[in-house]
Amino acid sequence: MIVYTHKDCLLKDNGINHPERKERLENILSSIKKIKDFEINFKVAPLAKEEVISLVHPKKYIEKIFFNIPKTGLVGVEKEPYADTMLCSNSKNAILRSCGAGIAAADDLMLTNERIFCAIRPPGHHAETTKAMGFCFVNNVAVTAKYLQKKYNIKKIAIIDFDVHHGNGTQEVFYNDKTVAYASSHEFPLFPGTGSSDEKGVGNIFNAPLKSGMRGKEFLSIFDQKILKPIDKFKPEIILISAGFDAHTRDPLASLNLESKDFYDVTKKIVDLANIHSKGRVISFLEGGYDLTALSESIRHHLLALKN
DSSP states (O other): OEEEEOGGGGSOOOOTTOSSOHHHHHHHHHHHHTOOSSOOEEEEOOOOOHHHHTTTSOHHHHHHHHHTOOSSSOEEOSOTTOOOOEEOTTHHHHHHHHHHHHHHHHHHHHHHOOOEEEOOSSOOTTOBTTBOBTTBSSOHHHHHHHHHHHHHOOOOEEEEEOSSSOOHHHHHHHTTOTTEEEEEEEESSOTTOOOOTTOOTTTTEEEEEEOTTOBHHHHHHHIIIIIIHHHHHHOOSEEEEEEOOTTBTTOTTOOOBBOTTHHHHHHHHHHHHHHHHSTTOEEEEEOOOOOHHHHHHHHHHHHHHHHO
């Protein structure tokens, strides 16, 4: 099992009492290092190159983000009421390392077929082609998908997103792209307000809106029918996961009631599908999850399922 991360990702500051804080990643890395069931190979995430990021995001958009980075303090990139996507003096390298982790993971995956987890922040699945939002600036999973297609001529990629919030950015990037299937389970209605079941793209978008209060058994049943069944029909060559752990019952930003072990079960279902269609090839990216205890427990279940 390979885990990509970098200390630059810990330097990204969002201000006091912000839910997307460095302690999330510190907690995850500490939890991973305690795993004794199998070997973890930690690797250093490189800086993503602008020409690779521009496979998804126009260069002017990238340049504008970096131009707005303050020398001190914080700068928000959104308008009210969601002015919580912040730039700090250390944002550039954190953003580039988070994206670079996926690029390096793609190269490793094609070389070794070993499954990989990208322990990174800032997250990415809310970042649209030309819009930063929801704590996200560059869509890490989308850039990795485009990179895999361009460099390795991968014809069909599936992105499965079980973060409690809909990945509007990933959906927007691939909405008219038949070569990439995007499937998302998420609480609805909830930020960012997208992800209804009638958003279908060109037959490649599969949304599973979930009701507040839902527990693991019902979630897994819906996941089978609304997410895994269409991806099974799609037959992807590679599966990428947007792994958010904020559907956990302890999470402060949502109202689903999954337990830590449910993340083993949902991950194992994805891995089983990858073993059928994708030569077992999976890369997982950290997205949301804002309770430290839930993160610590859930990440171990997630990695154990990835390893099996």
